[in-house]
Amino acid sequence: MKKYNFYSGPAILPPEVLAQASSAVLELDHIGLSLIEISHRSKEFQAVVDETIHLIRELLQLSPEHQVLFLQGGASMQFCQVPYNLLDNGEKAAYLDIGAWSKKAIKEARLFGNVEIIGSSADKNYSYLPKHYTIPADAKYFHLTTNETIHGTQMRHIPESPVPMVGDMSSDIFSRVLDFNRFDMIYAGAQKNMGPSGATLVVVKESLLGRVKRPIPTMLDYRSHIKDGSLHNTPCTFAIYVCMLTLRWLKAQGGVAAIEKYNEEKAARLYAEIDRNPLLQAVVSGEDRSRMNVCWVLKDAAHDEAFSNLAKEAGCIGIKGHRSVGGFRASIYNAMPMEGIDTLVEVMQSFEKKNG
């Protein structure tokens, strides 16, 4: 039976990417060796790094000032690496608190300097986005999470900032058009729209770096990785290669603008059914709704298991909501086809017929 993968990450990848990755693990481009047993300093792998960086620059339309890096450790490592590099003792950074992931980022930043939380939606379990906040002009940077994977919100509007802006875009990068050059720094774990787990994308303006007084360990200093072109030490070669394949695929789909339209249509169909279906209730309302992570609950939670079973029988995998929200979540990243959405909508309708 065909499976529809709604996992929040590691997440669905295009079938052609999986086929090409599988083939490269056996042998890369007829060189007689596997992708995963060649040196990261071989000319073959350098070509992979070069093409992947080129694709990222092109798809995000980055300015030459922005450096593109592949690191390890995911967004979680960036939670400490950002303030380690950007926030001196006694200095202030402004954070927007929109959910589980920004809370973690705030916790780490407090080890390095002062954090001012300029807006929070903690009062309603992060089911909306704070709107009326002011970014203080004396902050070293302003940190925001553009999409909240767990709570299902997404910032439709990126504010003007008087200070450098740092965005955690782990769960919506490459899914919609933004003016990425308005960000001084962007970071994202690969395992949603960019590839498998094991690579972390960091985009950073070099002019932002070298301003804190504390010594920074070599591996945590972005400048080490800029200097060595992301090959300061051995990266996860497989993950970078699969990012390249995924971004090639995205380019062939028409790039970010084209996939954004498709993503809008997918999200619209799913939210329309949730709003129509008398047994379901969306967790987030209106313009704050994420087009990547769609969260809903059953009005009668006693039916949760029955709904789960219906979904499983239809091949819909990974729709359990995060324990902090409950209910259900469908992560509908770039690679999710419309037929996956339609299948899930049918599950909702069949659930209504049985229990309505």
Place this chain on the structure above:
Amino acid sequence: MKKYNFYSGPAILPPEVLAQASSAVLELDHIGLSLIEISHRSKEFQAVVDETIHLIRELLQLSPEHQVLFLQGGASMQFCQVPYNLLDNGEKAAYLDIGAWSKKAIKEARLFGNVEIIGSSADKNYSYLPKHYTIPADAKYFHLTTNETIHGTQMRHIPESPVPMVGDMSSDIFSRVLDFNRFDMIYAGAQKNMGPSGATLVVVKESLLGRVKRPIPTMLDYRSHIKDGSLHNTPCTFAIYVCMLTLRWLKAQGGVAAIEKYNEEKAARLYAEIDRNPLLQAVVSGEDRSRMNVCWVLKDAAHDEAFSNLAKEAGCIGIKGHRSVGGFRASIYNAMPMEGIDTLVEVMQSFEKKNG
């Protein structure tokens, strides 16, 4: 033409591991989804983590006190993470300086406390191992590199230590029998004998942790990863899976003791030819020679390109020595078959015939 992969890392893996990994990228165990698109919190991936940890415990015969972790960032990240967790400001750690990798470890440790270099072979470009050194009883720990990948030395004898012992075993773990329980901490990048790049093995006694006063960022604190069973955040799922396959393969070969015998025979054949061949000169002599990374130079370096070409024609890939040593290096990890050694020996003999 059959290729023999002598890269120092990422490095050769057994053909059956590559075949299984390739298949799992298409579909994992008939679940209808790829290995690289399932959640790290799925029951399928938890089974992978559990089996891999079990295999490591079994193959290294670890005591229950030792925790087994998968982290990211390679040994290079451990260079700072070890002192971050173990060495307070003003305290002292003892390091053995046997080459490029220990130098890097020493550089990072100095950011956190005092480093006493108790032995060094820098005077002869690290072509031997220091023998007569004393480990100070007031050090917080003693750090050693059991095999030097670049310089081609390997510690045959692990000293008695009055203080906790921390071993960087990146390039020889799982290649020979040691009493691993004599180490309070072991770390190793996976990409030599354990799997592909993207996973870092850390083995640590929990009693060693929580003794420094400085705050430790969550991702750099080993206790976060112990608490969450290496799933504090999304790991590189592919790399851990391929480690599992590689360790299954190692177990099927008879485990570490059996592979050690094979590794000894491979190294002996290669060194025997280097010592016999009048045109070649081993970089390291006697008992300090590594059985993993065999380094040699041509007595007449003007022939370097000719030798490289002969090797390439015979399918021997990745034998260029590191730029700091020059000459040639054959990395002959567990998965290198004897026929690879024999092919390289033939290259050496044919070089002698042509240029002798």
